[in-house]
Amino acid sequence: MNTEDPFRAAARSDEIRISSRRSDGTLRPYVPVWGVVVDGALFVRSQAGPNNGWYRRALASGTGRIRAQGAEIDVKFTRAGSTDNAAIDAAYRTKYRRYGNIDGIVGPALYDVTLRLDPIAANATQTR
Numbered sequence: 001m002n003t004e005d006p007f008r009a010a011a012r013s014d015e016i017r018i019s020s021r022r023s024d025g026t027l028r029p030y031v032p033v034w035g036v037v038v039d040g041a042l043f044v045r046s047q048a049g050p051n052n053g054w055y056r057r058a059l060a061s062g063t064g065r066i067r068a069q070g071a072e073i074d075v076k077f078t079r080a081g082s083t084d085n086a087a088i089d090a091a092y093r094t095k096y097r098r099y100g101n102i103d104g105i106v107g108p109a110l111y112d113v114t115l116r117l118d119p120i121a122a123n124a125t126q127t128r
Contacts, residue, residue: 008037009069018044019064035117036092036095038083043083044115045114059077061077083116
């Protein structure tokens, strides 16, 4: 049995499935995104910019859920703000460079569409 912290396992996953909450509390359909960990925090970016549907809904709702590595974790979405974006860029390059050109997910154009995901309470559940 995997005893690793489910949020850390999700942070390590190449692909994170992300869902935001509707106003009635139900979850929207999950969308795959790439995420990286910097200084113990999980970050995701909207490669398609601020008008990307999942990004707009995540900002509007402020909460949602992620799925990865057999875990589901409720999270809070917040703008990364003045986070060290150079460190986030470096983490994306290190983690995803094997997929080829990743220029579309790094650089100043993505800094304003970077979200930090923080777990809400101790609510992670194993789905496997």
